[in-house]
Amino acid sequence: MSATTLTPEQANPWEVTARTIVYSAIGAALYAVAAQFSFIMPGTSSVSLRPAFALVTFFGFAFGPIPGFFTGLVGNAIADQLSGWGLLTSWNWSIANGVVGFLTGLLAIWLARSIPNRAVLAGVASVVAIVIGFVIVLSDVWLGTAENFGAAFTTGYFPAVWTDALVAVILTPILVLAWDPIRDAMGR
Amino acid sequence: MNIAPRYLGRGSWLARRDPRLLLLVVALFVFAIVQVWDVRLLLALDVIAAAYYRSARIPFGQVRLLWAYIAFFVTVVVFANTLLTAGEVRAINEAHLHVFFRLPLLGTPISAESVTYAIAQYMRFGAMAAVGFPIAFAIAPGDIGPAFARLGVPYKFAYALELTFRFIPSLAADMRTTIDAQRIRGYEWEKIGRGPVGRLRRTVPLLVPVTINAIVGAEDTIDAMDLRGFGTGPRTWLRGLAFDAADWLTLAGFLLIFAVVTWLSFSGLTRLWVPPFLIPA
Numbered sequence: 310m311s312a313t314t315l316t317p318e319q320a321n322p323w324e325v326t327a328r329t330i331v332y333s334a335i336g337a338a339l340y341a342v343a344a345q346f347s348f349i350m351p352g353t354s355s356v357s358l359r360p361a362f363a364l365v366t367f368f369g370f371a372f373g374p375i376p377g378f379f380t381g382l383v384g385n386a387i388a389d390q391l392s393g394w395g396l397l398t399s400w401n402w403s404i405a406n407g408v409v410g411f412l413t414g415l416l417a418i419w420l421a422r423s424i425p426n427r428a429v430l431a432g433v434a435s436v437v438a439i440v441i442g443f444v445i446v447l448s449d450v451w452l453g454t455a456e457n458f459g460a461a462f463t464t465g466y467f468p469a470v471w472t473d474a475l476v477a478v479i480l481t482p483i484l485v486l487a488w489d490p491i492r493d494a495m496g497r
Numbered sequence: 498m499n500i501a502p503r504y505l506g507r508g509s510w511l512a513r514r515d516p517r518l519l520l521l522v523v524a525l526f527v528f529a530i531v532q533v534w535d536v537r538l539l540l541a542l543d544v545i546a547a548a549y550y551r552s553a554r555i556p557f558g559q560v561r562l563l564w565a566y567i568a569f570f571v572t573v574v575v576f577a578n579t580l581l582t583a584g585e586v587r588a589i590n591e592a593h594l595h596v597f598f599r600l601p602l603l604g605t606p607i608s609a610e611s612v613t614y615a616i617a618q619y620m621r622f623g624a625m626a627a628v629g630f631p632i633a634f635a636i637a638p639g640d641i642g643p644a645f646a647r648l649g650v651p652y653k654f655a656y657a658l659e660l661t662f663r664f665i666p667s668l669a670a671d672m673r674t675t676i677d678a679q680r681i682r683g684y685e686w687e688k689i690g691r692g693p694v695g696r697l698r699r700t701v702p703l704l705v706p707v708t709i710n711a712i713v714g715a716e717d718t719i720d721a722m723d724l725r726g727f728g729t730g731p732r733t734w735l736r737g738l739a740f741d742a743a744d745w746l747t748l749a750g751f752l753l754i755f756a757v758v759t760w761l762s763f764s765g766l767t768r769l770w771v772p773p774f775l776i777p778a
Binding site: 326328330333334338341342343358363364367379383384387392451452453454460479480484491 | 534570574578625626630632654657660661663664665668694697712716723728
């Protein structure tokens, strides 16, 4: 398969098959499990890096918008539930994660011809999706988690975008480069 | 590391309820409490949340760390908001604040309003967590799929939700096995790398094999589902769910709470209320 052709999952990204369901469930479960491993950024008091976030962009990129959306939405909600924060306490953040996975899947399709290199495409699609998708967390102002838009931007949107973009730029292309040869060998 | 959801509330009053009730209650309660800043009303909602939480009989010793995490996170939220908004509370102008003192260097005013706001934040998040815990600990893992399907979620997505919960214990075990296998090769994931990039790179030997193994291993599940004709027609669930009188009464109670709070909110009666004893003479 050449680098610019679409994967079978991307050829018809809206079809929901057993494969879509299982990849979505695997992605969400992996994200929920791996999200328990995170670390505080050196030099900050509360900004944490969550390497598992790369799974949201990876599943969106590799398997399409639907598994990407499910991985972000359900994976983040269950991760919050497992950590004690609650399934719906930060439901807007779960939606933002889902939208990032969804947009990564869409951008991977739309930009496939413009950016032939899959690793670069994964990085670009992920970063653009993160910048757009996390705008949803500004709804923290309405929920009362942030006092005003300045606080929502400074404590929510900006740290989320730059830490998750850093994670996605480094880890998503690595996951794509690891998965692509295996996918080709499996004939998928 | 115990990541798998634990059925700690087994046999409790709440665990005997229809699982759909627990999901609906969380949604109704969260959407009600986010409208409230008045600590008197929040106190009433906290009492309701505490009673609901107690009915799940979740042993405190098993969830102590989770409560500590919530306390820490809410503290961070409260302090970040106080510092970054320079003491502005719920759009109250600084001229109208009852200031106790100002923080050194930053000059942020600590006022009766900001103290009340902080208390309200703890009360809101504490109540939301108390109502949310039973979803993790008082719903039988096998009831997740049927519960969402019977709530109107398309059956394919309800099945994906059930699969997610079923995959979590095995993927957590895979994660532990991979950590141990990499340790034998001299890899220590906890070791600090050089800067954020170095720390992220240290997760690669853990994240990549677990992810790729999980995807490759999923082929068996996909084949099994295809062989059973998954997706060819509407799916039925072996587990039957039915609301009993207690379920209907509880749901009606939380619907009433949501309706009353929404009405109070539209009437402007849920805004921040500062207790008179906090206001300096």
